[in-house]
Amino acid sequence: MLTIGEFSRLTHLSVRTLRRYHEAALLDPAVVDETTGYRYYGVEQIPTAQVIHRLRELDVPLGDVQRILRAPDPGVRAALIADHLQRLEDELDRTRAAVVSLRRLLRPDPAPIDVELRAEPARTVAAVEGVVGHRDVEAWFAGAMAELEAAVGAAVTGPPGGAYDNALFEQERGHVLVYLPTSAPPRTGRVHPAILPAAELAVTTHVGEHDGVEVAYGELGTWVVENAMSVAGPVREVYVVGPRDTSDPAAWRTEIGWPVFRVT
C-alpha cells in the first residue's frame, strides 16, 4: 500500500489532483482508512493513473476519461479515444484557420473594403432546410448539398448557396437553407422548391478557403455601419467557385451577402 504522497511521486500526479480524482470517482484509492480518512493506493493502480495522466494531457474531460476507463471492451475504448483524437484534429484545423485569419487581420496594408449593394430579386430554387446547431453546420451542409446535387443533377443553372440564421453566429442553433438554382426544382427526400425572397444585399467576395471568411464578415460589418444601414434576416453565401469547381482552395470564391436596409 502506498500513501498518497508516494503514489503522487510514482505517477507524477499532484496530491491535490489525486484527491480530486478520488472525489470524482475517477481513481479511487484501493483502501481508505475509515477512522483517519487516509488514502492508500495499490501498485496495480499506477498504470491506470498514467492513462488518466495522458488523457488529461490531451484535454479529455474528466467525465470522458471515466467513460473510457469504465469501458470494458478494448474496442469500445479505442473508439472513444479515436473520437477524442478526431476532436484534437478538428481543433487543430480551427487553430490553423485562426492563425491565417489573424495574419490577414494584422497585415499592415489592409485591402480597401470592397462591398457592393445589390438588389436581389426573389427566385425559386431547389433547397434543403433544417435547424442545426452551429457546430454541426458543416457536416449538415455536406449532406444536404450531396442530396441536392443528386436530385438536381445537370439541371443546375448557377452556383450553390445558402442562407444562415444569425443565431448560428452566436454559438446557437439556427435555421439553415442550402440551395442549388435550377429552373424546375424537384421534390425528392429533403429537397424541395423554396423561394429565396427579394432583398437588398450588401455583398462582398471572399477569396480562398472558407475558414478565412470571418475577415469578409468584418468588412461587411464595417461597411454596413459606415453606410448607415442595419441588418435584417439571414446571411447569404453563394459559392461562386468552390470545391465542386476546383480542388485548389486558393481559387475558391464565396460571395457573402447581408440583407440590409437603410437606417436613416
Add this chain to the structure above:
Amino acid sequence: MLTIGEFSRLTHLSVRTLRRYHEAALLDPAVVDETTGYRYYGVEQIPTAQVIHRLRELDVPLGDVQRILRAPDPGVRAALIADHLQRLEDELDRTRAAVVSLRRLLRPDPAPIDVELRAEPARTVAAVEGVVGHRDVEAWFAGAMAELEAAVGAAVTGPPGGAYDNALFEQERGHVLVYLPTSAPPRTGRVHPAILPAAELAVTTHVGEHDGVEVAYGELGTWVVENAMSVAGPVREVYVVGPRDTSDPAAWRTEIGWPVFRVT
C-alpha cells in the same frame, strides 16, 4: 454609435463576452452613458474586436491579448504573436507525445517489466549544475550539454547523463546536474568536476524518443513498490544512445535509474 447588441452581431462576440472585455479593460466601449450605464461602440472598434476574437481562438490569455493590443510597434506586436504561435507549436509537440505514450500504455500486450538492480560506484565527472523550473529543463539541458561538450571534447569516456531532483516531476523548480564522464574533468565556465555518489539504482532502459519516457517511469514505479523498496534522491538518466550518436530517434536508448533502498 452601436449598442452592445449590434456590436455583438457585427463581431460575433457575445454580449456577455463584450461586457467581460470591458471589465477587463481589453476593449472599452467608445462611449459609456454615465446615467444609464449603456455601452456604445464605434465602427472603428470592429477590427480590434476581430483581432481579439482570433487571439482568443488561439487560447491567448486575456492579459496577453491586452499586451499585444497595447503594443504600439507592429514589430513588438508581431514578436508577441510569434511567441504565442511558438507556444502553440510546443503544445502540439506535447500533444503528439501524449498520443504516442497513450497508444503505448493501451497496447494489449504490455512488455514485461525489465528492471535491473545495480550498485553504482561513486565517480567523478565533468558536470554543469543548476536549479531550473520544470518547464525550462529541456532548454537548460541543451545549453549545458553544449558547454560540456565544448569543454570536454574528445576526452569523453562514456555516454552523457543527468540527475534530476524529484521536485521537477511535481511541476516545480529543482536541482539538475548534467554530466559527461571523463578522466580529468576540466573547470571552465559552468563546467566543473562533480562527484556522482554511489547508489543502489533500479535501472530500466527506454528505447525511442525521450517523450515516451513516462512509460519507463511507470515501470520503475511498479517495480520499486513490488520489490518492497523506496526511492531516495534524484532520478538519474544516462543517454546511452542519443541525438549525439544517431539522428534516428527510434534508436535512442535512455537508461533511467532510481536510487532505491530496501524498505523492510
Add this chain to the structure above:
DNA sequence: GGTGGACTCTCCCCCAGGGGGAGCGTTCAG
C-alpha cells in the same frame, strides 16, 4: 403621448480543473 416589447444594466451562481493556504489530526523515527 402612451405603451409594450426588445434591449440593457448589475448581481449572483454555475462549470472545469486545478492551486494556495489555514487549521488540525496522524505516523514514525530518533
Add this chain to the structure above:
DNA sequence: CTGAACGCTCCCCCTGGGGGAGAGTCCACC
C-alpha cells in the same frame, strides 16, 4: 516522547466564460 513530515478537510482563488433574476431604458407603433 516529541517533532517533523505527511495527511485530512474546508474555503477561497484563478481562467473565460454561461444562465438567469430583477430592474431600468429605448424606441417604434398606435
